[in-house]
Amino acid sequence: MNDKFNPLFEELELPNKVKLRNRFVLAPLTHVSSNDDGTASEDEIAYMEQRSQDVGLAITAASNVTDLGKAFPGQPSVAHDSDIGGLKRLAQVMKKNGAKAIVQIHHGGVQALPNLTPDGDVAGPSPISLKSFGQKEEHDAREMTSEEIEETIKAFGEATRRVIEAGFDGVEIHGANHYLIHQFVSPYYNRRTDEWGKDKFKFPSLVVDEVVNTARHYGNDDFIIGYRLSPEEAEEPGISMEITESLIQLLKEKPLDYVHASLMDIHSKTREGKYKDQSRIKLLSQWLDGEMPLLGIGSIFTAEQVLDAIENTDADFIALGREILLDYEFVGKIQAGKEDEIISKFDPERKDKHQLPPNLWDQFNNGFYPLPRTDEEE
Template identity: 65%
Template sequence: MEKKYEGLFQPLTLPNKVTLKNRFVLAPMTHVSSHDDGTISDVELEYIEKRSKDVGLSISAASHVTPIGQAFTGQPSVAFDSDIDGLKKLAQSMKKNGAQALVQIHHGGAKSLPSLTPNGDVVAPSEIQMQAQPPHNPSKVDEDYHVREITVDEINETIKAFGEATRCVIEAGFDGIEIHGANHYLIHQFVSPYYNRRTDEWKYDDFKFPLAVIDEVVSVAKEYANEDFIIGYRFSPEEAESPGISMELTKELLETLVQKPLDYLHVSLGDIQSKTREGKYSGESRLHLVHEWIDSKLPLIGIGSIYTAEDALRGFETGDTELIALGRGILLDHDFVGKIKDGRADEITSEFDPDRADLHELPEKLWHQLNDGHYGVPRTK
């Protein structure tokens, strides 16, 4: 290994005293490869074992906590006890080579797909009309759809569902969970003034819903798991919608989150070097601001457009992130981390080759999604 990369291979101890073997994280990525009922398939076991083998922390694809929250075809489920047997196999595959294995627990909210939810029912913090999303199943195109306001009783049921999902994850033998509070899904929606226009106790600016989910997860973990169970939280710092989540609002959220018994925070960025869009902090590094506001109270995972070893190093050397998550870069090359460690960083495959279905060793459905342009990645042509 070249000396300049040594920092990326230093261990990191989380607040709960668990030590990660290096600073690389397998990001939670949609793979559209679970069975139709949400149970784990052999295809995804092979896919995730290859991409977990060299990282310190491995996070599974977003897994729905209730069928009404399903946002992708081929999405894993952590909603039922019947999911546990498959989840046990997933945990074993992810942990096989020393990574700490986590499940990202998720509810799509307004982004759930009517073609996948019971009776086409979709809920969000407030009533909203949604435009059709790019189809995750190329043979089926969803039409524009109406989303109804979730009731107070359903809010409380959903919070409990996050807790039950956590229990399933614990019984399956995982090392922890990541709460998905980013990317315009339900928890994010409750924080967003665009999606959440409620005037009751569940309004956006007191963060009651995400905090209630955290408290439920922590309570369940205390009852069923050991003290070394990892709990992380992912968030999006800014959104394009107006009125939407601003950096100012994110600062308030982070000041609240760092008071919770979490083990890390995970900022969702399309580019780890991205700048703030507007407002008081316009033009400043999102990652730097977030790290400054966390004030070393929790480790931060940074992510976004990391396709080469140099991309990872540049993000890490800012000093604004303790951990580097690999998303689409490790889709393209599951040996991304191993090649850096072995002194072969220049051999990393950093472009998608549509003429080589075998090159990236991806599940067939996921390969087709990359080939069809559903996910923006560098391409050979």
């Protein structure tokens, strides 16, 4: 291995004393490949085994904690005890080569898809009409009742219990990307006038508490709990960096092990407000102030870009998303001194189809996700 990449393979200790073997993370990627009922499919298990083999931390695709929260076709489920059998197999293959395996627990809220939910029902903090994953037409979402909100908080806890029973090393609470927890924080999605609207941090705070208490009851001290957030949103009025600063202060009071910043570009800068044009990831690191590690992600396709992110953004470890889909040997090639052999562009002519599950290959081939391609001019 080229010595300059040594920092990428340094151990990182989490607040709960668990050590990760390197700074690479398999991002929680929507693979649309679970069985229709949310149980683990053979395609999904093979895919997750490959992508987990060399990273320090491997995170599953967003996994719905209730049937009402299902937001993707082929989404994995942690909503039922009947899911545990497949989850056990998934945990085994993700952990077999030394990675710590994490389930991202998720609820789509108003972004859930009516064709996938019971009776086409979709609900979130406030009524809204919008398009979600792959939709061409808007759907209507209703307001959740206080009782449903409390039941959903408990569902995050029950999902955590199942994750523990399946043998995973932890969970990541999905509080980003316009899904339910994010929606409660956002003034755009949460227009309620009751207790759940007046205090927009109440819902995420109680979800974290539920997950922590469940982990303490059913798990061990080394169970990892992370939290994913989106620092800003384009909607108006939406989540600003000032709101996120307050959220970070709340999260620092919780026994969490890392914060995961959801970004399309790890070098992105803030849109507006008193922090306008500053690095989002550096602000988050500054606010965390060493209380817990920061996971960064966004438009990283080469070994040099990973190194730059570690050295120049204040992120403690780097999640690989689209790139590790293009080349599941990305980390291993760096370690073997073969970084020049990394595949950094999508090639629709590849006979091995980048070793992707069929449904995910189709999405890449159809341009569903932005990424470098061999069939496009520079």
